[in-house]
Amino acid sequence: MIGLTASLPTAPRFPWARHPISIAFLLSILLLGVGETLSPGFAAPGQILSLLTVAAFLGLVAAGQTLVILGGREGIDLSVGGTVSLGALIAGNLMQGSDAMLLPALLGVILVCGIIGAINGLGVTLVRLPPLVMTLGMYGVIQGLLVLLTRGRPSGKAAPLLLDLITAPVFAGIPGLLPVWALIAALLTLILTRTSLGYAIYALGSNELAARFAGVPTVALRIGLYAGSGILGGITGFLLLGYTGTVFVGVGDQYVLPSIIAVVIGGTSLAGGAGSYLGTVAGAILLTILQSLLTTLAIDPAGRQMIFGATLLVLMLLYGRRQALRG
Template sequence: MKRFTLNPVVIALLLAAGLFALGGVIRPGFANYTLALNILRLAAFLAIVAAGQTLVVISGGEGIDLSVGAVVTLGAILVFRIANGSNALLLPALALALLVGALIGAINGVGITLLRVPPLVMTLGMTGVVGGLILVITQGRLVGAPAPALNALVSRPLVFGIPGVVLLWLVLGGLMWVLLERTVYGKQLFAIGMNRTTARLSGVRVPLVVIATYALSSMLAALGGVVLLGYTQNVFLNLGAPYTLPSIAAVVVGGTLIAGGMGSYWGTMAGALVLTILTSLLTALTLPESARQIIYGLTLLALLAVYGRERGLRQ
């Protein structure tokens, strides 16, 4: 475990700063205050979705949630339809979206613990089900309107030009730290991530913690979808799909062990920043789509090689 003494959060943050500076050098005008704020805003969406993913990965047992993308879309569509442009209905709509999210996650958790379906398979199957649910709800017509308050949260500057969504993200960061480091749930989560058997023998109700974790993950994904709606102002059927695998990448880049039992949300926040800056930089370079994809993939590989390596069998 010596390797992890070099704090991955610090590495990721340095990397984010480095990438941002590199952007300023390659492309004059890239590194300015407005663009930095925009990157923070974009990173916030990914990081909110990746918050739940962090919990799932820490919980171990090959924990992974591939259904977050579909739930992001579902959350956005529910609020789009129900609030329908009214600020008064926004809170009830948000509550419903979070509840539906939690329910989907709880079903994931039940499948994984009680039916012993591998997380990858369970959440993959759930992605299809949520996609089908979206089609049933919308019947192909995406009617509704974004609530003005959501738009204000994302675009209107609150303090020092910082939009509300970034502040919301920071608050979430604080809450996640409290959840992971200062609550019984957090202690139990790390315990089951390290070793399920010892956790169970020390009195942790493993199935309950796992179900709660997947429920939280889907709930945060739904929240991410609602906030994202404030940015896109519109919904479409694969709104959330591009967030699924990057959310996992953000968790790993942030130094959370994919095997579970070790990690932090600070790392994921930094990871989301790195990925978002990388994407923005590649967009700013006006390269063709193919080159952008190749560079993104190679950079991810390089990031993994720096600190995502597994221990050799010889050790």
């Protein structure tokens, strides 16, 4: 009520410059510049491509994370660490280095990880467990399952075709993974902004009751979002196998928190109903460059963590200001 009498803020001269996506991309370029100055070669084309490759895996895990967070009701998927690892393990064991098994392996990964995600969704909707609890529990279950399946010694090998697809340059030294990521990103953006499914996802995240009243099948949609996150996690594991060649245990663990952070840096609201996948892409790239820069500068792990954390807080502060200006 008090705010009404306060003078209206003048419109910013460059509204896009306040947008999280622009901030994240600008910051990425800035960090590349800083890296190049302090350690020449940091921003060399080949180096950038390998940074983008690392970012692609994070970006794909974070795609699923974006979906469940957009869907609201404290949506979050901590089990992505598990689905990524499981995806890699299933893919490796189905392929065993055979090109013929490439497609069946991919379908197997999608099926299993999709079911895991759907179980998350069922727990969140029908049993009404908090997503944090449900997906953390699922993460634990998958980790146990992985130990049980591999007995600590993972087996499985990527098909040569997959290795080629992911790492071999397709054009001007760009590895095949990047077009795959671009394709998935374009598809997701299209779905979110140009289809009724996308509208329904944003509606669900913005106001679940109103969404139900507007005709959205809210329960089925939410289960679908968690299944989607499971599938994207599995596909990331599948692609990771093509990057590493052999299966490592717990290869997905490193993605759990960064996937959430990438979404938030990209300007997607943790409350749901607002945000974009392009933002998450920018967030994943910024996060990867920042991590790489801190490693390159040989800052000790404690200092690295502090700078990492501080950067996040500063970004959130900037976004908070934007929100205040808008509201």
